[in-house]
Amino acid sequence: MNHAVDPAALRKPLPPDLLDRLRHLLGARLTTTDAMRAHHGRDESPYDPMPPDAVAFAHSTEEVAAIVRACSDHAIPVIAFGCGTSLEGHILALHGGVSIDLSQMRDIIALHAEDLTVTVQAGVTRKQLNDAIRTSGLFFPIDPGADASLGGMAATRASGTNAVRYGTMRENTLALTVVMADGRVIKTGTRARKSSAGYDLTRVLVGSEGTLGIITEVTVRLYPQPEAISAAVCSFDSTADAVNAVIQTIQLGVPVARVEFLDANSVRAINAHDHLALPEQPLLLFEFHGSTASVAEQATQVKDIVAEHHATGFDWATRPEDRSRLWAARHNAYFALLQMRPGCRAITTDCCVPISRLAECILHTRDDCEQHAMIYSIIGHVGDGNFHVLMMVDPDDAADVAKADGINARMVTRALGMEGTCTGEHGVGMHKMDFLIEEHGVDAIDAMRAIKHALDPKNIMNPGKILRW
Amino acid sequence: MNHAVDPAALRKPLPPDLLDRLRHLLGARLTTTDAMRAHHGRDESPYDPMPPDAVAFAHSTEEVAAIVRACSDHAIPVIAFGCGTSLEGHILALHGGVSIDLSQMRDIIALHAEDLTVTVQAGVTRKQLNDAIRTSGLFFPIDPGADASLGGMAATRASGTNAVRYGTMRENTLALTVVMADGRVIKTGTRARKSSAGYDLTRVLVGSEGTLGIITEVTVRLYPQPEAISAAVCSFDSTADAVNAVIQTIQLGVPVARVEFLDANSVRAINAHDHLALPEQPLLLFEFHGSTASVAEQATQVKDIVAEHHATGFDWATRPEDRSRLWAARHNAYFALLQMRPGCRAITTDCCVPISRLAECILHTRDDCEQHAMIYSIIGHVGDGNFHVLMMVDPDDAADVAKADGINARMVTRALGMEGTCTGEHGVGMHKMDFLIEEHGVDAIDAMRAIKHALDPKNIMNPGKILRW
Numbered sequence: 013m014n015h016a017v018d019p020a021a022l023r024k025p026l027p028p029d030l031l032d033r034l035r036h037l038l039g040a041r042l043t044t045t046d047a048m049r050a051h052h053g054r055d056e057s058p059y060d061p062m063p064p065d066a067v068a069f070a071h072s073t074e075e076v077a078a079i080v081r082a083c084s085d086h087a088i089p090v091i092a093f094g095c096g097t098s099l100e101g102h103i104l105a106l107h108g109g110v111s112i113d114l115s116q117m118r119d120i121i122a123l124h125a126e127d128l129t130v131t132v133q134a135g136v137t138r139k140q141l142n143d144a145i146r147t148s149g150l151f152f153p154i155d156p157g158a159d160a161s162l163g164g165m166a167a168t169r170a171s172g173t174n175a176v177r178y179g180t181m182r183e184n185t186l187a188l189t190v191v192m193a194d195g196r197v198i199k200t201g202t203r204a205r206k207s208s209a210g211y212d213l214t215r216v217l218v219g220s221e222g223t224l225g226i227i228t229e230v231t232v233r234l235y236p237q238p239e240a241i242s243a244a245v246c247s248f249d250s251t252a253d254a255v256n257a258v259i260q261t262i263q264l265g266v267p268v269a270r271v272e273f274l275d276a277n278s279v280r281a282i283n284a285h286d287h288l289a290l291p292e293q294p295l296l297l298f299e300f301h302g303s304t305a306s307v308a309e310q311a312t313q314v315k316d317i318v319a320e321h322h323a324t325g326f327d328w329a330t331r332p333e334d335r336s337r338l339w340a341a342r343h344n345a346y347f348a349l350l351q352m353r354p355g356c357r358a359i360t361t362d363c364c365v366p367i368s369r370l371a372e373c374i375l376h377t378r379d380d381c382e383q384h385a386m387i388y389s390i391i392g393h394v395g396d397g398n399f400h401v402l403m404m405v406d407p408d409d410a411a412d413v414a415k416a417d418g419i420n421a422r423m424v425t426r427a428l429g430m431e432g433t434c435t436g437e438h439g440v441g442m443h444k445m446d447f448l449i450e451e452h453g454v455d456a457i458d459a460m461r462a463i464k465h466a467l468d469p470k471n472i473m474n475p476g477k478i479l480r481w
Numbered sequence: 482m483n484h485a486v487d488p489a490a491l492r493k494p495l496p497p498d499l500l501d502r503l504r505h506l507l508g509a510r511l512t513t514t515d516a517m518r519a520h521h522g523r524d525e526s527p528y529d530p531m532p533p534d535a536v537a538f539a540h541s542t543e544e545v546a547a548i549v550r551a552c553s554d555h556a557i558p559v560i561a562f563g564c565g566t567s568l569e570g571h572i573l574a575l576h577g578g579v580s581i582d583l584s585q586m587r588d589i590i591a592l593h594a595e596d597l598t599v600t601v602q603a604g605v606t607r608k609q610l611n612d613a614i615r616t617s618g619l620f621f622p623i624d625p626g627a628d629a630s631l632g633g634m635a636a637t638r639a640s641g642t643n644a645v646r647y648g649t650m651r652e653n654t655l656a657l658t659v660v661m662a663d664g665r666v667i668k669t670g671t672r673a674r675k676s677s678a679g680y681d682l683t684r685v686l687v688g689s690e691g692t693l694g695i696i697t698e699v700t701v702r703l704y705p706q707p708e709a710i711s712a713a714v715c716s717f718d719s720t721a722d723a724v725n726a727v728i729q730t731i732q733l734g735v736p737v738a739r740v741e742f743l744d745a746n747s748v749r750a751i752n753a754h755d756h757l758a759l760p761e762q763p764l765l766l767f768e769f770h771g772s773t774a775s776v777a778e779q780a781t782q783v784k785d786i787v788a789e790h791h792a793t794g795f796d797w798a799t800r801p802e803d804r805s806r807l808w809a810a811r812h813n814a815y816f817a818l819l820q821m822r823p824g825c826r827a828i829t830t831d832c833c834v835p836i837s838r839l840a841e842c843i844l845h846t847r848d849d850c851e852q853h854a855m856i857y858s859i860i861g862h863v864g865d866g867n868f869h870v871l872m873m874v875d876p877d878d879a880a881d882v883a884k885a886d887g888i889n890a891r892m893v894t895r896a897l898g899m900e901g902t903c904t905g906e907h908g909v910g911m912h913k914m915d916f917l918i919e920e921h922g923v924d925a926i927d928a929m930r931a932i933k934h935a936l937d938p939k940n941i942m943n944p945g946k947i948l949r950w
Contacts, residue, residue: 126728126837127866169677180675182684183652198925204833205865206649207902208638208688210909210917210947211929215651215684219677236734259595265705267736267771302736303782306775313772364673368595396674397596433676440679448679456667459936460680466935467928478679 023108026065026088033082034068034110041069052091052111055098056158057443058357058407064091064105069113073189073197073228076112080226080472081195083110087470092222094135094164097156099360100441102168102221106476112226114163120144121229129186129203131231134163150234153178153269156437157346162230168439169219173342176262176395177269177301178235180437185218189229193468203231216463221439222474224467238269238301242311243335245298246323247291251275251378254294255371257321258394262367266313268395270299272342275378277389278349282341285348290341291325296394297342299335345391346402353387353404361420363427364398364436373430374399377423384415398436425450440478448478492577495534499555503537503579506547510538521560521580524567525627526912527826527876533560533574538582542658542666542697545581549695549941550664552579556939561691563604563633566625568829569910571637571690575945581695583632589613590698598655598672600700603632619703622647622738625906626815631699637908638688642811645731645864646738646770647704649906654687658698662937672700685932690908691943693936707738707770711780712804714767715792716760720744720847723763724840726790727863731836735782737864739768741811744847746858747818751810754817759810760794765863766811768804814860815871822856822873830889832896833867833905842899843868846892853884867905894919909947917947 034042043049044066053063070076083090089109096103105111117133118140124130125148132141139159141152155172156165164170166188171180178184187201190213200213217225248254251273258271274282274295283290296318300310311328318326329335350358365373374390381388381401392399401423403416424434424447434440434447449457461479464471471481503511512518513535522532539545552559558578565572574580586602587609593599594617601610608628610621624641625634633639635657640649647653656670659682669682686694717723720742727740743751743764752759765787769779780797787795798804819827834842843859850857850870861868870892872885893903893916903909903916918926930948933940940950 124835124837126732127835128732129835169681171675175675179652182675182681183648192924192928196924196927198922198928200921200925202897202902202920203835203900204867204896204902204905205836206640206644206651206833206867206905208831208904208906208908209902209913209920210688210926211693211932212638212651212681212684212688213921213925213928215681216932219679219681224680236732238734263595263597263705265707302775303778305778306771309772309774362677364675366593366596366598366672367674368593398673398675427673428671431672433671433673433678435677436673436675437677439677444678451671451678452669452682453667455661455665456669456682457679458665459661459667459682462935463680463685463932466931 027086030082030086030088031066034066034079037075037078038068043067052093052103052113053105055096055101055103057099057101058359058405059101059104062104062106064111065108067111067113069116071116073191076191076226076228077195077197079110079112080191080193084194084470084472087472089472089475090226091474092163092167092226094161095137095158097158097160098164098168098441099438100443102439102441102477104442106442114228115161117228123148124203125150127203128234129231130234131229132162134228134230135161137161138165145234149237151237152232152234154181154184162232163227166218166227166230167221171437173270173272173393175393176271177267181218182215184233185214185230186233187231188214188217188227190217190225190227192225193470193473219439221441221477223464223478224473240302240304240307240330241335242300242307242328242330243298243338244311244314244326244328245295245338246318246326247293247295248321248323249293251294251374252371253321254296255374255394257296257318257323259367260317261314262395264313266310268298268310269301271395272297273392273394273399274341274345275390278345278391279341281348281352281389282344285351286340286344288341297339345389349389349402349404356404357407359403359405359416361401361423362435362438363424363432364396365427365430365432367397369430369432370394370397373426376426377401380419380422384419386415386419396436397432442477445478445480495557496555499551499557500535502551503535503548506544507537512536521562521572521582522574524565524570524572526568526570527828527874528570528573531573531575533580534577536580536582538585540585542660545660545695545697546664546666548579548581549660549662553663553939553941556941558941558944559695560943561632561636561695563630564606564627566627566629567633567637567910568907569912571908571910571946573911575911583697584630586697592617593672594619596672597703598700599703600698601631603697603699604630606630607634614703618706620706621701621703623650623653631701632696635687635696635699636690640906642739642741642862644862645740646736650687651684653702654683654699655702656700657683657686657696659686659694659696661694662939662942688908690910690946692933692947693942709771709773709776709799710804711769711776711797711799712767712807713780713783713795713797714764714807715787715795716762716764717790717792718762720763720843721840722790723765724843724863726765726787726792728836729786730783731864733782735779737767737779738770740864741766742861742863742868743810743814744859747814747860748810750817750821750858751813754820755809755813757810764810766808814858818858818871818873825873826876828872828874828885830870830892831904831907832893832901833865834896834899834901836866838899838901839863839866842895845895846870849888849891853888855884855888865905866901911946914947914949
């Protein structure tokens with residue numbers, strides 16, 4: 013898929029002095045091979061790659077700072093790279109420059125189990141973190157689809173299926189170590205659970221997508237592994253029934269840990285992919301965390317609520333293997349859909365609305381997909397009012413791409429009209445900059461731009477993302 | 482108590498043109514009487530008042546914007562005033578200027594019970610809000626000691642006794658309407674529960690203490706009123722036992738709604754004030770929210786935990802009147818202490834540390850108070866690692882004030898050495914600016930200052946607070 017701009021026009025070649033300086037600093041960890049540049053020039057969005065001019069593998073905050081200082085001296089862009097799993101073109105090197113790969117910064121710096129906090133290097137992934145802390149009795153709940161790095165998750169304000177109970181990276185990041193645009197290193201917070209000490213630099217940086225600084229260390233909150241976990245699934249005749257059951261669950265304060273919506277298309281794809289026989293109807297998947305008594309009580313409450321909304325096939329499980337069986341459908345949903353139109357790429361949208369408007373927003377978006385004969389499925393973190401449309405598109409068919417873009421644009425406009433947001437968890441990147449203006453208005457965007465100009469006066473931090481300069 | 486600076490030296494008189502313009506806009510709602518200026522020149526900190534040159538009572542966002550535009554044209558400071566209950570000199574008019582009083586902006590703009598959100602004008606107080614929404618079945622949990630305004634609570638990133646379960650204003654503010662330094666009005670968010678759409682202007686403004694913009698409307702999250710509430714109290718031989726019981730409660734993931742620590746001095750003062758006969762030992766007060774079964778289970782879990790830490794007199798109550806009796810001690814703690822040294826003023830400190838360091842931090846601070854023969858008590862939102870020392874000081878006795886300042890300074894240094902913060906919930910105001918530098922370091926302060934300069938280039942928004950220009 014093409015970009016609206018010609019990236020080549022925006023590049024200037026890397027100065028030989030800079031390359032020498034970076035090679036002196038990093039040795040073989042500075043590379044300009046085509047393969048490595050190509051790998052660092054794309055994420056999981058469907059757009060054509062935009063490779064950086066060089067890739068620098070950093071091992072420490074001090075190395076990142078030295079790289080940024082060198083690039084700053086030459087006014088050359090720097091783009092932080094974690095796992096490359098972003099979805100809106102966040103890491104594409106629109107203006108060229110140096111991709112700073114933090115994936116080798118994988119140290120667990122300090123686990124404080126007694127305080128329920130951990131500090132990690134930015135390249136630590138969420139699965140690595142949970143493996144490392146398993147014996148402490150704690151876990152880290154935030155789970156975007158990919159096994160993303162903590163630095164990337166902080167930079168994109170990621171969330172996932174547990175956010176309805178545990179919050180997002182916004183709520184769970186206590187402190188960051190950040191390399192600023194001039195190479196200075198700051199710490200944005202402490203390990204205290206709360207603070208009123210000055211401007212909230214942590215939250216300024218969380219979600220800034222590498223445009224204000226490069227996150228090199230992340231301190232997050234952890235949670236006790238629940239004494240008991242149970243899962244439940246049920247099917248509905250209509251999307252409205254499913255979503256209304258969720259609304260009532262949230263309104264009654266049932267502390268569900270997860271509640272995921274799958275539309276009939278998702279279930280159909282999963283049945284084909286996994287040889288299952290789930291009813292090809294809207295499906296809800298729940299997970300409950302707490303004491304043994306509490307998860308039983310939650311399941312009973314939810315069973316009553318969904319029954320009022322005409323649910324069928326309520327199935328409940330507490331043993332890990334049975335829970336895994338119930339949730340397998342969710343885990344494979346993405347790959348199942350990919351098989352519905354082989355050779356195509358998936359475009360994954362993202363919006364979030366107040367929960368009372370969720371059914372309406374999903375239904376209108378579904379109708380739009382149907383009217384345009386799109387191969388699609390709808391999956392939602394519905395407890396948060398957040399949902400995604402996965403659309404299977406032939407990237408070489410301009411009309412097909414335009415159709416998907418239209419569906420996405422109308423979905424966002426619909427969400428904004430319902431007092432929602434243009435992205436619940438994927439971020440802005442290159443592709444939602446105009447929606448961001450539509451959502452916030454030009455004056456709020458000016459305030460964001462003033463912050464960008466103040467913290468990155470040379471526009472070297474991941475330029476061309478979130479905001480136009 | 483005197484200030485280190487002479488505020489008169491920093492003032493310039495209000496230009497007659499500006500006064501005319503404001504009078505034309507507001508009529509009798511613009512006042513320059515000594516009494517009204519004096520009232521708007523002090524908060525609940527013990528420092529001498531610094532009155533503004535005029536007080537403007539606004540009724541709408543548009544009026545606030547017009548006032549700010551007028552003041553901006555003359556480079557005259559503006560200071561937002563809610564209820565005047567801040568504790569660190571936030572609203573003192575160090576550079577003179579116009580106090581914009583928002584206390585008459587008390588409309589509940591939009592209650593969306595189905596989405597668990599409400600939007601209010603900034604002058605709505607937390608008790609007014611809870612009264613207004615009572616019949617909806619929802620409540621707003623954040624409860625600083627005073628009946629503060631929502632605008633002021635957002636501006637100081639307030640929290641209180643429920644934060645351990647429900648979070649602070651940081652987590653619970655969804656969106657703000659803000660008048661920026663040039664009079665432009667921005668909305669910083671939507672009613673969606675989560676968003677990854679651009680820089681988090683909401684969190685930039687929450688806790689900015691009126692130095693970046695004036696908050697005129699606040700959208701917050703609400704929670705279902707719990708089906709059941711229970712309360713419990715128990716006493717301990719030692720502070721360490723009490724705090725260690727709390728640590729274990731948090732580590733086990735018992736979802737307590739509140740857990741408050743009162744030292745023996747607090748209990749002694751309350752016994753005298755309320756004619757009670759509580760054991761004059763460290764005391765913990767718990768509150769549990771949930772289903773009937775869940776609160777019973779939580780109380781049982783906590784009873785077991787505190788027993789392991791040698792608690793005595795565990796008393797548990799579910800009926801409202803019995804809960805009120807148990808918690809009366811906490812509600813009167815502040816006033817009870819005031820009576821221990823009539824004619825004096827209370828200086829209330831604030832710090833927050835990782836919970837594993839809490840007992841040590843409290844004990845060293847207690848020893849410091851004892852060594853200096855201070856009349857004091859220690860009260861803590863201990864589930865968060867947050868505590869306060871209330872010190873009774875003769876404001877006209879410089880040595881007494883210096884003693885309190887020393888205890889406070891050493892407490893903050895101690896907290897910072899434990900990876901804590903100089904203020905958990907009171908904010909920086911005029912009095913913690915040096916501690917803020919100590920906590921964050923000059924480079925992070927420079928980043929904050931860059932944001933301040935970018936958003937308020939004339940330094941008219943509550944100048945002299947949080948940061949030096």
